[in-house]
Amino acid sequence: MDVDPRLYEQIAVNDNDVHNIIMSYLVHNCFKETVESFIACTGMKQPSDYLEDMEKRKRIYQFALEGNALKAIELTEQLATNLLEKNKDLHFDLLSLHFVELVCSRKCTEALEFAQMKLTPFGKEQKYVEKLEDFMALLAYEEPEKSPMFHLLSLEYRQHVAESLNRAILAHGNHPTYTAMERLIQQTTVVRQCLNQEHAKSLPASLCKGVFEGGPLGAHQNVHLFLKFA
Structure with missing residues (x-):
């Protein structure tokens, strides 16, 4: 079941939410130089010790x-x-x-x-x-x-x-183990699968809200939910 794009094209997206999603992905994957460039371009702030830990994680990963x-x-x-x-x-x-x-x-x-x-x-x-x-x-x-x-x-x-x-x-270090982007994709996939199986009514309201329901507030709150718990 494909959702009509008109249902979400008019939903406003907060720039800070987009920035946080991108930052979450970059930090998780230890792209330190890109993180520093992104911070310089957007004016976002990250603790200096967080950047230091990211460099250490990168070395360990490599x-x-x-x-x-x-x-x-x-x-x-x-x-x-x-x-x-x-x-x-x-x-x-x-x-x-x-x-x-x-x-x-x-x-x-x-x-x-x-x-x-x-x-x-x-x-x-x-x-x-x-x-x-x-x-x-x-x-x-x-x-x-x-x-x-x-x-x-x-x-x-x-x-x-x-x-x-x-x-x-x-x-x-009490940091998210999955990026916000991963969680958003996972959520969207689950919702679409349930809709395709015509089981949408059995989904918790909180899972559907903000993904397919109209209105910018629902979408904005949904992004914040995953930025918090990703």
Whole structure:
């Protein structure tokens, strides 16, 4: 079900809301230079320590993305004390990235020693057993990138871990873990799906209000809702 554009073309959009949505995306993804340019152009204000933390998050994200997990762990512990201690799943994923890098570098003996020292203790919990088996199986292949577990060596997997780490650091600092833009798109998608399934009546009024109802006030309040809770 497509909504008639005439229903929302006349709805006024507050420039500050648009600026906040853009800023949320830029800060989340650590685009520091762009953030600084955007602030200069719009006159928005951001705490200096927030920009400093963004630079630190960017370095951590890049190290994780490159597979330099030990450096990512070191910097994370400096920026967000006890984060990894409290988030075992994320800690396991980061340690696993280092293991994978050792395997890819054909340092099998070093990889095995690292696994025995750092990864094996996770095997005490059942939820890690299957993951451990998959990672250890990489050692059985001369060309691990051609093994059934090749996805563990992929850029996509490193991106997944790096993004999870970034969100965890944001949450640790009491910052939104998703951008306002993501939340707005998610909300719009849910509403459209429900309308297509003719289940709109079962939606909470707060979910629909401001997206498809007429009037600038509803839309303005809806954007503020997601800027607050994204």
